Amino acid sequence: MSWGSGKGRICHEKASCEDHGSLEKPLKTESRNCLRCFRPKEHCYCSMIQAVDTGIKFVILMHPWEAYKQRTGTGRLTSLSLTDSEIIIDKTFDQNRRFRELLDSQQxxxxxxxxxxxASTAGAYDFKASLQGKKLLVFLIDATWVMARKMMYRSPVLQNLPRLSFDQSYISRFHIKTQPAEYCLSTIESTYYLIKELQACGIGFKDTSIEGLMQVFDELNRFQMECRNQRFSENAQKKGSP
Structure with missing residues (x-):
């Protein structure tokens, strides 16, 4: 499915929250990768990313497999693009300390x-009655659909939160991945379309441009497609060699 600015947080299971600059130890990142966007240094996306404030807080609930094994995940890029965002890495969340802190906050x-x-769409939900001066906080589940369902099933408190869904139908532009269904979107696409629908309803900062999210996503697609085509070409040459 469906990290942040330098001031964002990444919270690891059974660990304290850490700044993005200190990822090397908990994630055992190889030195050839950028420690901020996790891309190979020669293809780092950090210079492309200009974090924006949408007036909405986003918290990405990331499965450990997505955090440590998935090289084409978009959760990190999503959070890097949003100033008020953070990532919590865990498999279940009801007992997660940071998750509970956010739920207990009156903010x-x-x-x-x-x-x-x-689930309610942005247009159908009564934000005026619900927000009452509070800031909207949206939890995004960053995992495969199978893992996401397990994460929800094993987290009853998360299950019982008010749910948001899309007012419109969207088709994923994630060409390098085969989605389980036509309506399935990557994390960065889900965030982009949700923000657009919320802005249209007057939630958050409606004049904030979020086109940067899709620009970095398109670059990820372009680069991965280029790598895949190169591998196909090299394999074809090997098969054709005597």
Whole structure:
């Protein structure tokens, strides 16, 4: 499915929250990778990313597999693009300390982006009655669809949060991955479309441009497609060699 600015946070399971600049030890990042965007240094995206403030807080609930194994995940790029965002890495969240802190805060009105019969669209939800001066906090689940369902099932508190879904239908532009269904989107696409729908309803900062999210996403697509085509070409040459 469906990290942040230099002031963002990444919270590891059974660990304290850390600044993005200190990822090398917990994630065992190889030195050839950028420690901020996790891309190879020769293809680092940090210079492309201009973090913006949407007036909405986003918290990415990231499965450990997505954090440590997935090289084409978009959760980190999503959070790097948003000033008020953070990542919590865990498999379940009801007992996660940072997750509970956010829920207990009187500063936020928490919701989760997740489909279902009880999910509301941005246009249908009564934000005026619900926010009451609080800031909207949206939890995004960053995992495969199978893992995301397990994360929800094993986290009843997360399950019971008000759910958001999309008012419109979107088709993923993630050409390097095969989505399980036509309506499935990457984390960065989900965030982009949700923000656009919320802005249209007057939630957050409506004049903030978020086109940078899709620009860095398109560059990820372009680079991975280039790498894939190169591998195909090299394999074809090897097969054709005597």
């Amino acid at each position: 936020y009105h928490p919701m989760v982006l997740y489909p279902g019969k009880d």
